[in-house]
Amino acid sequence: MTFEALVLQVLAGLATGSIYASLALALVMIYQATHLVNFAQGELAMFATYLAWSLINAGISYWPAFLITVGLAFVLGVLIERLVIRPVERAPVLAVVVVFIGLLVILNSVAGWIFTYTIKSFPSPFPEWMGVRYMAPHQVGAFGVTLIMLALLYLFFRFTPLGLAMRAAAQNPESSRLVGIRVGWMLALGWGLAAAVGAVAGMMVAPIVYLDPNMMGGILLYAFAAALLGGIDSPFGAVVGGLVVGVLENVLGAFVIGNELKLVVALALIVGVLLVRPSGFFGTVHVSRV
């Protein structure tokens, strides 16, 4: 193993890791509001990626199609919360988990039914000149797009009244209502944003894994590992976790265990974190006086 080869794998890991980070962030956003892991998050992203594919095939150029897809995914997320999740708001946890799994299966099958299970290629919008010495253009581009998206999300949640209201609604619904926040709509917006973030992840990963209805299965597993590693209730942790998982996966896959066992890294991380440190590395320690 040369140093150069290691750098190559680390950078490649950061590029795919940023995609895991996005999906992990989407998971964390839903978790913070509902205290449940949305198993359908990956399929939502896959479905959105097919929408982008359809738009591009219909002759719309990449970036307009990208933005329209993000918008459509947002609307889809909001609609799913309003029509499917809302009615089971007060249902027991297991019922909601079944709803999530149902969503997963439905989205997967509908995508297969409409778009068939044939593997399709998905374009990368990044031109040749974006490549640098150790990174392909798509790796640089995917990393850059993810960073911009994360920065925008941070600014939104940190500095806008709506972002503040969404955080408030997720952590204290009753007090939020008492200051006039429409909590139900904040949850729906959260679903919309998470779906939009997932859509970006899907469009960035599709040129690498190719487009098919099962494309997000492995990615979602890495995202779970990332979210758990960072702490399932910490957006910052999800991003760091995603990058760490991406790098580990690539470096271990290339030099230690071989590419066939890459997915095992994710599973081992999930089990390991749950055993050793269930709250993850950045999971918030809640401080409150009574």
Place this chain on the structure above:
Amino acid sequence: MLLEVKGLHAAYGATRVLHGMDFAMDEGSITTLLGANGAGKTTTLRALCGMVRTSGEVRFAGKRIEGRATEDIVRLGVAHVPDGRGTFANLSTEENLRLGGYCRKDKRELESDMERMFGYFPVLRDRRRQQAGTLSGGEQQMLAVSRALMLRPKLLLLDEPSFGLAPLVVQELFRILRAVNEQERVSMLLVEQNASMALELADHAYLIETGRVVLSGRADEIKRDDAVRRSYLGY
């Protein structure tokens, strides 16, 4: 009449707590609800802003508000300092205050109002960037009152604002509440364990027993009532 309540019933599941409450309050007044633990004081406040299932009639500024969603009632100008303070524990003190003014239209005056709150409770200025869950109980109580005032409400519902505060701070708080009432014409409906302080501040009082009003009158008259004095004032 700012607030008129007729035949208000409320229940938590099968447990009925209010059995036909009747009371009213004038605009600009401070009214207090007195009663033993479990009499239904907190439930009355929760019922007024749609936090428990109710039947009966509630009019606020002439409009029927019973059965409306909490957030819609708040938007009419009803602020609530809830039992247990309702702190957004993971947000900063400043963010808690900003949330208090969340549905106000005049966003420009939020800053000056926040300054006014820091004027009332200087300790909150020192805690401005601190996670609100780490504030002491008394500080969180001040924050809860400030957060409610940030709405610039017409009616302020206060559920035991003195809870957890040192006696000197309670006096200060009540002085501030009186000032807010006089200068900004904010009407207040006050629930208090500390009956003598509540009667000192209020102009009107209702005595509640097991979910019904059993006595009402001007605060200074209620204070002289023998039964009230023995049961609630302790002398």
